[in-house]
Amino acid sequence: MSEVLQGMNIKSVKYLSSSDKVVVNFENNVNGSTAEIKATYSEPPRPEFAEAFEALRPDFTEIFEFSQDVAERVIPYAVSVKTTKNGALQATISAKIYIEQYNSYSALNTPMLVEMTDENSDTVTNAFPAGTADKIRKVLSEAYMYITGKRAQMSLFEDEEDDDLSGGADEMVPASGVHTETARSERIAAASDGPGKASFN
Structure with missing residues (x-):
């Protein structure tokens, strides 16, 4: 199981800050069956979204026992999550590390x-640093808000329920990679109608 936010099971979140691309894997109920969806977006997120990832930097560097010099070159960009049968959060954090000598990045x-x-306090030997789980939940919360239209400068769908969760995605496919239909064009049209709505190309 993944972290559940208002009925949506978010399993992973990736943020490519250089291109403002957001990729979210989540489980959603489709016609009575659970489907795992991979959604890719190119709308800029809220500043709080980027800040939530940035907040994971000290946790990542503590886990790897990096020096301060290395820590300054760490850019967290993804989390993958599960929950244990007792409800505890499990996760991996991914980050890019800038390698000055080669003017390039390496992922870890x-x-x-x-x-x-x-x-589990008596048995767990692979625990997060204190406070890390709450920071990861903040990333998941920001991802949920992003999917449902709350992004940089505006809420895309203020006057309607985002029941299909397409949220203006560039692409939504099953995790297996087979394309599914989305309501993207209808959502864009709806977002373009009336004052205060967003307009997309």
């Missing part, structure tokens, strides 16, 4: 670590 993932709780 943390191990799958778990949130320390009252139920």
Whole structure:
């Protein structure tokens, strides 16, 4: 199971800040069956979205015991999450590290670590640093708001329920990679109608 936000199970979030691209894998109920969807977006997120990822930098560097010099070159960009049967959050954090000598980046993932709780405190040996789980939940919360239209400078769908969760996605496909239909064109048209609505090309 992944982290559940208002009925949506978000399993992973990736933010490519250089292009403002957001990729979210989530589970959603489709015609009574659970489908895992991979949605790709190119609308800029809220500043709080980027800040939520940035807040993971000290946690990532603590896990790897990096020096301050290395820490300043770390850019967290993705989280993948699960929950244990007792409800504790499990996650990996991915980050890019700038390598000055080669003027390039290398990606690195943390191990799958778990949130320390009252139920597992006597047995867990691979726990997050204190406070990391709450920071990851903040990323997931921002991802949920992004999917449902709350992005930079505006809410895309202020006057309607975003029941299909397409939210202006460039692409929504099953995790297997087979395309599914979305209501993107209808959502864009709806967002273009009336004062105060967004207009898309």
